Amino acid sequence: MPDGPVLETRLVSPAPGAAAPPARQLSAGAVVGRTLEVWWRHVLPFTITSLAVYAPLAAFMAFAWSAFQRVGPGGRALGLGGLTLALGAATFATAALAAVQAGAVTFGTVRHLAGDRARLGEMLSAGVRRGLPVVATGLLVWLAVLGATLLLVVPGIVVMVATSVAVPAAVVERRGAGAAFRRSLELTRGSRWPLFAAWLALVVIVLLLSTVAQLAAGLLVGIVARGERAVAVTLVLTQVANALFSAIPIVGIAVAYHDLRVAKEGVDTEALARVFE
Secondary structure, three states, X not given: OOOOOOOOOOEOOOOOOOOOOXXXXXXXXXXXXXXXXXXXXXXHHHHHHHHHHHXXXXXXXXXXXXXXXXXXXXXXXXXXXXXXXXXXXXXXXHHHHHHHHHHHHHHHHHHHHOOOOOOHHHHHHHHHHOHHHHHHHHHHHHHHHHHHHHHOHHHHHHHHHHOOOHHHHHHHOOOOHHHHHHHHHHHHOOOHHHHHHHHHHHHHHHHHHHHHHHHHHHHHHHHHOOHHHHHHHHHHHHHHHHHHOOHHHHHHHHHHHHHHHHHHHOEOXXXXXXOOO
């Protein structure tokens, strides 16, 4: 059962006797542009959530490197079992925090599109409340994409695009995993080429930004650190560089979900934001 009331929406109804307005088409350029604008307006809280997601893996890398350095005379090897346990704990923590981040960033994005600005605490609270449905929905989408990819790469891409707004549907409409999955198939129907173009553009942008950040981090490490310490610092800073821009795709998914509902259903943006109240 849903953990709260189903989202109430206001539909824009035409005047009596007037023809219904035609559904607008999703614009890939608009999705990309507004994604970057929303991300920049909330760069600090979004980056904080991203750093929290990457923190367990960064800590594991530093821990594993420290354990490796202790091997030798006077040192003690942690052992494969210990490293596997530490990696498993870091992976579990990362998955849990990623679910919270997805809900938090979706909340912040929808509130921004409604003309409000969400505080970090509000974002995290929303992310925690919808954490389990997000995990279940994300797992279902991942299994569907994996199964389609095993058949051929192209079906995998098609399924990935078709189910891309399942997580926002789970967060905003308080749906379960199966219902959110079906809702994404419904919303993206007829708009999957623009969605694919938007995702491709955002992936390229994130890769470019991450590459620049990693190169800058490498140069900084070369200046301030030497030898073994430089390796450990580089491992941590690489995760930090990845985290800086990891919220951008989540923002893009939330923007696309918002735009699809407005274009296809005439939903009032403020009604989308009120679900979190």
